[in-house]
Amino acid sequence: MLSNNEFVRQSLELNLFFMRIAKEHSIFLEAGFTPRDQQFIEQSEMLKNIFSQLLVETINMSDGIISPEVANSGELVTDLTLAAERETQFYTNIKIDPNITRMEAALAESSPGNITMNTVRMVEDLNNRAIRAAQQIAGFKSNLLQNVLSCRMFTTNYPLLIDHILREAKFYLRMLTMLQKREEFDIAREAAYQETFWNRIMAEHSKFIRGLLDPTEEKLFDTANDFGKKFDELTLEAKNLSKDMGLLPEVTDRSLKNTVDIRNFKRQGTEGLIQCQIRSIAFPLLGDHVVREANHYIRMLKDFKKGKVE
The missing domain is CATH 1.20.1260.120 (Protein of unknown function DUF2935)
Known part of the structure; x- marks a missing residue:
């Protein structure tokens, strides 16, 4: 069974990575719809905002807790992320908040922090909300894939890409569920x-x-x-x-x-x-x-x- 410290650290590291991934999946999906599917565009925007808000919360909890290996790995942000976000917003007109990226990049410079029982409770709550959000985006992707494969809608995203990001959402859910149970691998x-x-x-x-x-x-x-x-x-x-x-x-x-x-x-x-x-x-x-x-x-x-x- 994972210790409180390991549970908190691993949960925050997982969420920092996958919440950003999910946020960007929402952007790629939104950019791929035709004007006919305004409802799907709005759902993608809503999911982008949900994961953006969760990511900000996670960043605020992670200061001084995540490992230097993760903070410096280039998996959270890279030196190209801000420019890539800026150019993609220009091309799509989908709003992408650069401050979230700046906040996440700053985690690499954090001083060590303390993990208390209050931190543990906050992370347990965060994981529960992340599970609900991951279930929501997985359901959205699954519905979208079924519509595309049955020729009920068109998107510029490959069917394989939709299936690919659906599998990533399910992988994220698996990892979150195991962490909530404090399972060791x-x-x-x-x-x-x-x-x-x-x-x-x-x-x-x-x-x-x-x-x-x-x-x-x-x-x-x-x-x-x-x-x-x-x-x-x-x-x-x-x-x-x-x-x-x-x-x-x-x-x-x-x-x-x-x-x-x-x-x-x-x-x-x-x-x-x-x-x-x-x-x-x-x-x-x-x-x-x-x-x-x-x-x-x-x-x-x-x-x-x-x-x-x-």
């Missing part, structure tokens, strides 16, 4: 589960990048395509770990190397989008978003190598 089994999940996410990122590039960007297209194939193979290897857990260190090493490589590729792409040097129909914030997800996975893989799961 079986390290090897959790590593195998998360590597299967995140390698598939990295494979799909590669395929989305490939599909959002202009047809003239042939070199970038080929690089993204190659990453997609590599991570498809790594996903299969991670799935097969249930047959031989002895292969876990080898799979973790390969996953880490390839995730660092794709993170660097994504970062270069994001810089290119911000600087208007890449022909694409991707928003700069989507680029920064997938960079942060890669940074999160890199930190997790490093923890797996040390025999830790957080």
Whole structure:
């Protein structure tokens, strides 16, 4: 059973990462609807605001509590996030509050704080509200996916992308539920589960990048395509770990190397989008978003190598 200190720290770190991810999913969904679906645009805006408010609360609770590894990992914000938000707001006219990003970036400079029983109660309440919000956005994404697959509506987001972000919402819910129960992980089994999940996410990122590039960007297209194939193979290897857990260190090493490589590729792409040097129909914030997800996975893989799961 997790101690109070571990419960608080792990909860805040999880929420800082996934609340921002959920907020941005709402933005990407909102930007993809046609004028006909005004109701869905309004729902996306509402979800963006819910996760924005929850994220501000989480940031205020996290000062001096989250680990330096998380604060400096690049999974919460990067040095490109503010510019990516600014450009994406310009393109979409969807309001994105830059102060939230500045607040989250400042956590890296926090002094150590104390965890009291009041902190524990506040985090338990925060997690309960995060669970309800995650259930709400998962239901929205599920309804949207059903509508798109049955040709009842059109969106510029791929059906696979909607399914992809639905799986991320369900993953977030799983982690929140386990934390609320104070469950500790079986390290090897959790590593195998998360590597299967995140390698598939990295494979799909590669395929989305490939599909959002202009047809003239042939070199970038080929690089993204190659990453997609590599991570498809790594996903299969991670799935097969249930047959031989002895292969876990080898799979973790390969996953880490390839995730660092794709993170660097994504970062270069994001810089290119911000600087208007890449022909694409991707928003700069989507680029920064997938960079942060890669940074999160890199930190997790490093923890797996040390025999830790957080």
